Amino acid sequence: MEPNIAVYPGTFDPITNGHLDIVDRALNLFDKVIIALAKNPGKEPIFSLQERIKMIQDCYPNLNSRVEVEPINGLLVDYAYERKAKAIVRGLRAVSDFDFEFQLALMNRKLEREVDTIFLMAGFRWIYISSSIIKDAARHGGNVDDLVPPHVSEMLKKRFATI
Numbered sequence: 001m002e003p004n005i006a007v008y009p010g011t012f013d014p015i016t017n018g019h020l021d022i023v024d025r026a027l028n029l030f031d032k033v034i035i036a037l038a039k040n041p042g043k044e045p046i047f048s049l050q051e052r053i054k055m056i057q058d059c060y061p062n063l064n065s066r067v068e069v070e071p072i073n074g075l076l077v078d079y080a081y082e083r084k085a086k087a088i089v090r091g092l093r094a095v096s097d098f099d100f101e102f103q104l105a106l107m108n109r110k111l112e113r114e115v116d117t118i119f120l121m122a123g124f125r126w127i128y129i130s131s132s133i134i135k136d137a138a139r140h141g142g143n144v145d146d147l148v149p150p151h152v153s154e155m156l157k158k159r160f161a162t163i
């Protein structure tokens with residue numbers, strides 16, 4: 001039987017505990033989760049694509065066949081279709097996420113009817129965090145150790161020490 005695959009797309013600049021929580025939840029529902037680093041035209045990441053890939057791989061030291069990390073070019077739905085993914089997974093934190101996510105999901109459905117989007121609710125502890133707010137805190141010397149994996153916290157400290 002074909003494995004049930006989900007694609008979890010995002011910019012992941014950087015990956016946070018909230019994203020990892022969504023991956024864990026998706027792994028309860030799917031055989032495999034592909035974390036796809038996609039381009040958001042509205043964002044200029046502080047970490048390079050290679051840095052973000054490595055940072056995510058390091059979250060899964062025993063990277064087994066159930067989690068994959070891949071950069072994607074082009075349309076997300078084309079990638080999902082090629083990889084025979086059953087669904088695109090997105091995390092919802094608050095009502096404020098809904099408008100954008102609704103638009104994205106409907107556009108993706110218009111582009112490719114075979115791939116559905118499913119929304120998973122982020123854990124309550126992560127409801128208020130985003131990559132931007134974490135970067136902003138870290139940029140000003142704030143402690144974000146509880147919000148990102150230890151190696152990501154180190155990378156943030158190093159990055160902002162040199163800016």
Ligand code: COA
Nearest residue numbers: 009010011012018019038040075076091107122130131132
């Ligand atoms: N916990 C913590 N933070 C979370 C979260 C969670 N569970 N879920 C989302 N977020 C945050 C992210 O950190 C991010 O914060 P930021 O804006 O401060 O960086 C924000 O919510 C949403 O970003 P993210 O999940 O990284 O997605 P995105 O908006 O950058 O991604 C793409 C959009 C990449 C999926 C979209 O642009 C895309 O599909 N691009 C590919 C090209 C394509 O197909 N375009 C047509 C789309 S219709």
